[in-house]
Structure formats: C-alpha cells, structure tokens
Amino acid sequence: MNFTLHQLKVFLKICEKESITKASEELHLTQPAVSIQLKNLQDQFPIPLTEVVGRRLYITDFGKEIATVADRILNEVDAINYKMLSYGGQLAGRLKISVVSTGKYVMPYFLSAFMRENPGVDLVMDVTNKSRVVESLEQNEVDFALVSVLPAHLDLETVDLMSNILYLVGNPNYFDEVRVDNKTGQISTPLIFREEGSATRAAMENYLTQFGIEVGKRVELTSNEAVKQAVLAGLGCSIMPLIGIKNELLKGDLQIFDMKNLPITTMWNVVWLRAKKHSPVALAFLDFLENEKSQIIGRDFKWLKSYVQK
Incomplete structure (x- = not known):
C-alpha cells in the first residue's frame, strides 16, 4: 500500500458529495485531477471503491469502510498538527458550526477576525436547512449552530448575536x-x-x-x-x-x-447543547464573541438601521 493523505482527503470528499464534479468544486481542483487521485487510490485495492450506475456515482460497501478508516486517519493527522501548534503557544484545533441558510449572510462577519487572529484553527461551517442544523445539534456533531428560532425540544445555551x-x-x-x-x-x-x-x-x-x-x-x-x-x-x-x-x-x-x-x-442566536464539553477553540470563540460582537455589528451591519422604522 502506498496511498497518500491527499488521496484519502479527495476520496472522502467524493464520498461526501457522491460526485466527482461537486468534490472538485469543494476542493478547488479540476475534475481530471480528482479523477486521477481516485484512480490512483483505487489501483491499490482489488475491490472497487465506487461504481457508476445510470451515470450516477455510488460508493460501494467496501468504499464506505475505507472512507471510515480514512476519516480516522486524517483526524489523527489533524490532531498531531494541532498538538504541535499548541506546544508552540498557538490556539489550534477545529471549529465546527452549522448555520441555517439565511445565516450565511451573518455568521462569516463574526468569524473572519477570529480566524485571522488564530491561523492554527480550521473552520468547518455547514450552511444548510433548519432541520439539518437541529439534527447536527442533536447528534453533537458541531460546536455551535446559528438559528433565529430556538428548537424547543433541546436543552441549549444561547448567545444573542444580532x-x-x-x-x-x-x-x-x-x-x-x-x-x-x-x-x-x-x-x-x-x-x-x-x-x-x-x-x-x-x-x-x-x-x-x-x-x-x-x-x-x-x-x-x-x-x-x-x-x-x-x-x-x-x-x-x-x-x-x-x-x-x-x-x-x-x-x-x-x-x-x-x-x-x-x-x-x-434574533439570531448562537446555540449549543447545555451538556457540551467545549474545546479550547470553542471557548476562545465564545470569548471573542463576548468581546467583539458589538463592534462587529456597529461596523458591518450599521446599514440595517436606515431600514428600521423609528
């Protein structure tokens, strides 16, 4: 076996999107480049990782098992990198946020300065519908979610955003x-x-x-x-x-x-499960919101005031 981390990363994205085209867009690679990486990985296994039926790409059962292992490998590699950065005094880790679709016009403004100040932090922001956002909270898949209506059936902590x-x-x-x-x-x-x-x-x-x-x-x-x-x-x-x-x-x-x-x-609310054990990165982001929220609203959203009836 002589697969590379890059091949595993590309394969995981293909599994997530079930499409070489969509994977290439997400990875900012050409479709031929993604296809080559998939072929190079496939050449190392006697069992197919994917199959095409009716012009649609499917992940085989074997491919799904390889994807599960690949995900663990890449997470361990990330953990090594984060530990190295942490020993160097940098805040390091992954920040995962789920955002309802309209929230894409809001959340990036509250993330940009934090990400610039902490280059050792990787951001994963899923912009999706409300049902999927609630599901990600229920399954404890994210650190935070951005919603405008709180899911009544979940025990949540909240920060009013704007x-x-x-x-x-x-x-x-x-x-x-x-x-x-x-x-x-x-x-x-x-x-x-x-x-x-x-x-x-x-x-x-x-x-x-x-x-x-x-x-x-x-x-x-x-x-x-x-x-x-x-x-x-x-x-x-x-x-x-x-x-x-x-x-x-x-x-x-x-x-x-x-x-x-x-x-x-x-009200836009940043929410998380009350029982959530926050990582150092998540705690740092909460501190950042507390200290910078008002300044961000005043700078980036002052235009809204002209549309509010007095």
Missing part, C-alpha cells in the same frame, strides 16, 4: 404597491414562502395569522436565495430578512412595501 429584521419586499418593476383588501382581508399579490420548518416561513405565517391577512396565490421555494430570485423575477412578493438583500435594495432592484405591523424582528 437582530433579524424582516420586511415585505418586491420588485418595483412588477408591483407598484401591495395592499390588503379591507373587505376580504386578502393581500393583493402572490406571496412566496420558504419551505415548511423554515424560521422565515414561521415568522411570515405568524404575521399573516395574527393580523388576519388572507393569501390568494402562494408559491413555495426551498431556499432564501431561490425566494430572492423569484421576487426579482416578479413571481410575487415575500417577507424576507433584510440581511440577505442588501445589494438588491441599494440598487433598487427590490423595494420595501409599507405594511401595517412590519417589520418583524427576531
């Missing part, structure tokens, strides 16, 4: 205004919703229910980015977090429509 402000927005090229009919209570435009389980969806439906607003035509999409593109295209309007549409508002591609009892304001 406000999440939601307004009704639309493309002014398609909609001059959005009204609610006083007789029927029905809103005058199609409304675009996130999928069931989304915190944005919950906030939107709570608002409509609380104030007796009926929806005529509904459209449901499964990501904040998909909702934004649909609103830009004039498919309808939506109640959206301002944090994800800064550029579109500044360029005039999207417009806030005045509606009674808006905006909705929730």
Whole structure:
C-alpha cells in the first residue's frame, strides 16, 4: 500500500458529495485531477471503491469502510498538527458550526477576525436547512449552530448575536404597491414562502395569522436565495430578512412595501447543547464573541438601521 493523505482527503470528499464534479468544486481542483487521485487510490485495492450506475456515482460497501478508516486517519493527522501548534503557544484545533441558510449572510462577519487572529484553527461551517442544523445539534456533531428560532425540544445555551429584521419586499418593476383588501382581508399579490420548518416561513405565517391577512396565490421555494430570485423575477412578493438583500435594495432592484405591523424582528442566536464539553477553540470563540460582537455589528451591519422604522 502506498496511498497518500491527499488521496484519502479527495476520496472522502467524493464520498461526501457522491460526485466527482461537486468534490472538485469543494476542493478547488479540476475534475481530471480528482479523477486521477481516485484512480490512483483505487489501483491499490482489488475491490472497487465506487461504481457508476445510470451515470450516477455510488460508493460501494467496501468504499464506505475505507472512507471510515480514512476519516480516522486524517483526524489523527489533524490532531498531531494541532498538538504541535499548541506546544508552540498557538490556539489550534477545529471549529465546527452549522448555520441555517439565511445565516450565511451573518455568521462569516463574526468569524473572519477570529480566524485571522488564530491561523492554527480550521473552520468547518455547514450552511444548510433548519432541520439539518437541529439534527447536527442533536447528534453533537458541531460546536455551535446559528438559528433565529430556538428548537424547543433541546436543552441549549444561547448567545444573542444580532437582530433579524424582516420586511415585505418586491420588485418595483412588477408591483407598484401591495395592499390588503379591507373587505376580504386578502393581500393583493402572490406571496412566496420558504419551505415548511423554515424560521422565515414561521415568522411570515405568524404575521399573516395574527393580523388576519388572507393569501390568494402562494408559491413555495426551498431556499432564501431561490425566494430572492423569484421576487426579482416578479413571481410575487415575500417577507424576507433584510440581511440577505442588501445589494438588491441599494440598487433598487427590490423595494420595501409599507405594511401595517412590519417589520418583524427576531434574533439570531448562537446555540449549543447545555451538556457540551467545549474545546479550547470553542471557548476562545465564545470569548471573542463576548468581546467583539458589538463592534462587529456597529461596523458591518450599521446599514440595517436606515431600514428600521423609528
């Protein structure tokens, strides 16, 4: 056997994505380079690691077993590197965070300075849907998660990060205004919703229910980015977090429509299991948030103030 750590790393990414194309994108390598690494690793085993069925790549049972061992090997290599850095006086280790999809507009601002100050720290940030974020907490797979609605069934510790402000927005090229009919209570435009389980969806439906607003035509999409593109295209309007549409508002591609009892304001929370035993890296990140949070909000998110009604 003469496999390399690089081959194992590439193979793990292929197993994770079940796609050479997606693995190459994640690793910032060309597809041929990833294919060569897979072939070089495969040549050392008489049993297939992968198979292609109907143009789709599958990991064989043997490949899954090799991936499990490869993951352990790479984790041990990381541990050696972290120990070396720690003996040199550097903070070293891995910080793992799970973030709901809209949180990708928030969390990087609270990580960038911390990562620059601690080059021995490796960051793993999974941007996904709320269900997967909650699952990662339940399975103790991450140090922290970023959510705007706390999962009620989990015993969590929390840090309030910053406000999440939601307004009704639309493309002014398609909609001059959005009204609610006083007789029927029905809103005058199609409304675009996130999928069931989304915190944005919950906030939107709570608002409509609380104030007796009926929806005529509904459209449901499964990501904040998909909702934004649909609103830009004039498919309808939506109640959206301002944090994800800064550029579109500044360029005039999207417009806030005045509606009674808006905006909705929730809170972004960094959360973790109460029983979690934090690593030195995780504890250092909590200290960083406590000391730097206000400065980061004041510097990077001051633009939000101009959209908040006094």
